[in-house]
Amino acid sequence: MSASTTARRARPAKPGAGRSRPHYGTHLFLTVMAVMWMVPLGWALFTALRPKADTDKYGYFSLGGAFNFNNFAQAWTQGGFPRYFMNSLIITVPTIILVLLFSSMMAFAVSRVSWKFNVTLLIMFTAGNLLPPQVLATPLFEMFKLIQLPYWFSDSGSLLNTYISVIIANTAFQIGFCTFVLSNYMKALSADLTEAALVDGAGIWRQYVSIIMPLCRPAIAALATLELIFIYNDYFWPLLFIQSGDRLPVTTAINNLQGTFLSNYNLLAAGATITVVPTLIIYIVLQRHFVAGLTLGSSKG
């Protein structure tokens, strides 16, 4: 910013010097970095587009042979992607709804109503989200194992190996973050909004549902996008709780593809690329919300 202001300032004196002149070095550096940044994904895509027979014949580091989407089709069916994407959906959607419901209620209570343990609870929620999940993984695993469930409900007889276990762990872990962000957002809303409602006799629930929540729509949209990515990308909880391969979500299942597509790097690359696609779609469609969510969480640090 400062460089461009000085450039602009210098322009009347030196009309010949172009505005972009001081940026040549910057552009060179950024271009080199950008190319390096694209190489790993580019290589995966390049490998995925080539048939195995051609890479065997010409080598992976070559341009010979055909380029097509056959690996993607094969990885899709052979790798069982429809199943895994379904599992991701089954886990992600309820988690986001539960996280946003609970954290918005909690955030409302600590930011809009004044009572004794406000800050204590908010600190507890925020701290919980900052813990490494491995700290509580072992007892959580044992707790879920000890919870007895009827076999018609869970074939393991416990919470292990169920979608619910992953949903619970993710919900508990993400509530803290969302509560923190939403409470900051709600605190910034004028106190008069709910004071006026209070005078009109509106109860707490009415204030929450029809006054505060509609005003939080931008924050909720940002958090929903962020959580969508977080939960979709979650590798750890399914790894811990789910033993049956056919119940794993995509992100955790992709690791097993290394075994399924043993040394067929073209298929593995295709599988990895398929996994990227949903995030890229979310990125393109909801980029604004995603970035807003990331910065919402940090701006009020």
Place this chain on the structure above:
Amino acid sequence: MSTPTELSEPAAPGTRGSHKTAVRQAKPGRVKRLSKRDKVVLGIMVGIPTLIQLAFVWIPTLLSVLLSFARWNGLSLSDIRAAGMANYTYAFTDNPAFWPAVQHNILWLLFLAVVATPLGLLLAVLLDQQIRGSKIYQSIFFVPVMLSLALVGIIWQLFYQKDNGLLNFLLGTAGTPQAVDWFGNSSVNIWAALIAATWRHAGYVMILYLAGLKGVDASLKEAASLDGANATQTFFRIVFPAMAPINIVIVVITIIESLRAFDVVWVINKGTNGLELISALVITYLIGEGQSIGIGSAFAVILLVISLVPITIYLSRTFRKEKF
């Protein structure tokens, strides 16, 4: 049922305006104005999330501490035996993977702090200038942030492979005996993993700093350049200190990311052979062969104690000014 206002001010003689100021002055007593029904509603709104948070985050954390002093194979609750400090003694003195894991966690932190985070800051500063194509560059650097660390591990695996990986082709060693198995060779794989982690972390830092830089008052920079400061001086003396709140967030994120590091090494080789990390040790003892809940919990508690340092710094900075 009485209305909330009646509860707080039984006399309520004033006009609506004076009533409002009275309410605001009596802040600590605000809760008194709630009707019984409101209190029940509020209790549910606070109670359910708090119960979830306690039951599935804090009680397990506490149980980790308790189990770290016990010997247990994880089968039946009646098999739990007190073990005193035995698990910690084992962790510190007898476990061959512990000290390498500590070293790797420290290395992870240093690498993120010295390479990845400054790189993200540099990218943010460069992209914050009004240069052509800034948005395109931002998008490119940001893509890895959207990917899971597990996927990052797999994508880099393709890049790092011994015989068919791009890196060895570029180095001209592919197919020769000199070819390095970047993720398999225990003397280099931690560095290879750190570069993969940087790929993601730098973009994350960049986005946060881009937001931070937009928040810095432009007149500060104008004033500095009028006083004859050059771009570097302006940045380090004016802009960077002005971003103090975001700097704290970045420091905390960097420390916590390095303690949480798990997915990448687990995808590569389950945190063995040169890629030991404390977090991976916890899980190895939980679901690996030779399951020992006590030893795994001891590692979890060590991780917890280290994590509490950045968490405490962050919370005390964040909630210092909070007073209701």
